[in-house]
Amino acid sequence: MYEEYSEYLFFEERFITTKNGCLYFFEDPDSAMVGTASCILNCVSLQEDQCGFSALSKCEDFIRQFQFVMLVPNDEESRKQFVGGVRGQITYLPLFVAGGDYKGCKTVRDLYDKHGMHAIESLIYHSKELPAYGLLNISEVTPIDVTRMPRVLTGIRELDKVTGGSLMGDVSIWTGKRGDGKSTLVSQIIIEAVDQGKRACAYSGELKAERFKDWLYLQAAGPNHITSKRDAESDRELYFIDAHTRHQLDEWFDKRLFLYDLSINSAHDADSILRIFEYANKRYGCSVFLVDNIMTARFASSSDSSFYREQSNFVGRLVEFANRFNSHVHIVAHPRKGEIRDGDDVSGISDITNRAANVFKLERLSEDQATKQGCDSVLSVMKNRAYGDRASVGLCFEPKSRRFFKAFTGNPDKKYGWEFVEQQKFEELT
Numbered sequence: 163m164y165e166e167y168s169e170y171l172f173f174e175e176r177f178i179t180t181k182n183g184c185l186y187f188f189e190d191p192d193s194a195m196v197g198t199a200s201c202i203l204n205c206v207s208l209q210e211d212q213c214g215f216s217a218l219s220k221c222e223d224f225i226r227q228f229q230f231v232m233l234v235p236n237d238e239e240s241r242k243q244f245v246g247g248v249r250g251q252i253t254y255l256p257l258f259v260a261g262g263d264y265k266g267c268k269t270v271r272d273l274y275d276k277h278g279m280h281a282i283e284s285l286i287y288h289s290k291e292l293p294a295y296g297l298l299n300i301s302e303v304t305p306i307d308v309t310r311m312p313r314v315l316t317g318i319r320e321l322d323k324v325t326g327g328s329l330m331g332d333v334s335i336w337t338g339k340r341g342d343g344k345s346t347l348v349s350q351i352i353i354e355a356v357d358q359g360k361r362a363c364a365y366s367g368e369l370k371a372e373r374f375k376d377w378l379y380l381q382a383a384g385p386n387h388i389t390s391k392r393d394a395e396s397d398r399e400l401y402f403i404d405a406h407t408r409h410q411l412d413e414w415f416d417k418r419l420f421l422y423d424l425s426i427n428s429a430h431d432a433d434s435i436l437r438i439f440e441y442a443n444k445r446y447g448c449s450v451f452l453v454d455n456i457m458t459a460r461f462a463s464s465s466d467s468s469f470y471r472e473q474s475n476f477v478g479r480l481v482e483f484a485n486r487f488n489s490h491v492h493i494v495a496h497p498r499k500g501e502i503r504d505g506d507d508v509s510g511i512s513d514i515t516n517r518a519a520n521v522f523k524l525e526r527l528s529e530d531q532a533t534k535q536g537c538d539s540v541l542s543v544m545k546n547r548a549y550g551d552r553a554s555v556g557l558c559f560e561p562k563s564r565r566f567f568k569a570f571t572g573n574p575d576k577k578y579g580w581e582f583v584e585q586q587k588f589e590e591l592t
C-alpha cells in the first residue's frame with residue numbers, strides 16, 4: 163500500500179497505521195527498528211541512501227495522513243541538524259521532539275540495547291512541541307512604536323506630513339514625464355538623508371559620476387554659495403562653487419554617499435545593482451538607496467515582450483531588499499510611451515506602483531500655469547500605504563542650485579550639515 167514511499171523511507175508496512183495519528187521519525191533505520199520491535203506503530207526513518215531531507219517532499223501524501231510527527235533524534239549532538247532538516251520539509255503538521263537522558267549513548271538503538279525500552283519511553287515522555295513554523299501568535303508579536311519608526315524625511319515638510327516620512331523597509335516610486343525634474347528632486351532627497359545622518363548609495367543610469375557630483379554639489383551648496391559666470395560662446399549662465407566649499411562638501415559626503423560605478427563590466431545589470439547595494443549596506447551601513455531610473459537597468463532576458471515583466475520583478479526584488487536590509491529604496495520610473503493617464507494607475511505603470519509603499523508624481527508646469535498657481539512644479543502623493551492620504555504640494559525651483567522648495571512658505575536657502583562643520587585651524591604659537 164505504501165510501497166512507493168519505501169524508496170525514500172525505511173519502515174515495516176505491517177506496523178504502519180494512519181489511524182494511530184502519530185508518525186515516529188528516527189534518524190536511522192536501526193533506531194527505527196527499535197520502535198517497531200517494541201510494538202510502537204508508525205516508526206520510520208529516511209532510507210540510508212537518501213543523503214538529504216529533501217526526500218521528505220516526495221512523501222508528503224504519506225506523511226499528511228498522520229496528525230502529528232514525533233522526532234526521535236539520536237543524541238544531543240545530531241539533534242539540531244536532524245530537527246532543522248525535518249522541520250524545513252514538514253511544515254504542514256505539528257512536530258514534537260523527544261528528549262531527555264541519553265545516558266551517554268550515541269543512537270536510539272544503542273540506548274535501547276543498553277537500557278531497554280524504558281529509556282526510549284522516557285525520551286518520548288519528555289518530548290516538547292516545536293513552535294509553529296511560519297506562524298506567529300499575534301499576541302506575542304512586539305508592536306511597533308509609531309513614534310520611533312525608523313524613517314528618513316524628504317525635507318519638504320508638507321510632504322512628510324502626508325506620508326509620515328520614508329519608512330525603512332519601504333520603497334518609493336517617483337514618476338512623471340521626461341525632463342520634469344524627478345532626478346533633480348530625488349538627488350535633493352538623498353542630500354536630505356545624508357543630512358539626517360543616514361548613509362546613501364545611488365545608481366544613476368544616465369549620469370556620469372562627474373556630472374552627478376556637479377549637480378549634487380550645487381544642490382548641497384545652495385544658492386548663497388554659488389557664483390555664476392556667463393559663457394561667452396553660448397551666452398548661458400554657468401554656475402560654480404569655490405574650492406573651499408567644495409572641500410567642505412567633500413569632507414561631509416566622505417563615506418556617507420556612494421555612487422554605483424557605471425564603468426564596471428556588469429553596469430546596469432539588475433543583479434549587479436542589487437549585489438552592490440548589498441555590499442554598500444553591509445560594508446558602509448548605507449540604508450537609503452536610489453535607482454534612477456528603472457528603465458536603464460538591464461535584465462537577463464532581453465526580449466521586448468518580457469521587459470516590463472522583468473522590470474516589475476526587479477522592483478519586487480528591490481522591495482525585498484528594502485525589507486531585508488531595513489532600508490528605504492527610491493526608484494525613479496518613467497511612464498510607458500503613450501500610456502500617460504491619471505488616477506490610480508499612475509501613468510500606466512501600475513504593476514510597478516502596486517509593489518511600492520509610496521508613489522509620487524512630479525509635474526512641471528507650463529509658464530502660464532506657473533504664473534497662475536505661483537509655483538513651478540506640482541508634487542502629488544498618488545499612494546501612501548502608511549496613512550492612505552493623498553495630497554499635492556506646489557514647489558518652486560531655484561535654477562542656480564536646482565533646489566526645490568515649498569511654494570509661498572519655503573525658501574531655497576536651507577543650510578545642510580557641511581556648513582556647520584568647523585574647519586580645523588592651525589595657529590602658530592609664539
Ligand SMILES: Nc1ncnc2c1ncn2[C@@H]1O[C@H](COP(=O)(O)OP(=O)(O)OP(=O)(O)O)[C@@H](O)[C@H]1O
Nearest residue numbers: 339340341342343344345346347526538539559564
Ligand atoms: N521646475 C523646473 N523648472 C526649471 N527647470 C527644471 C525644473 N525641474 C527640473 N528642471 C531642470 O530640468 C532638467 C531635467 O530635470 P531632471 O533630469 O531632473 O528630469 P527627469 O524628470 O529626471 O528627466 P528624465 O525623465 O529624462 O530622466 C534639469 O536640468 C533640471 O535642473
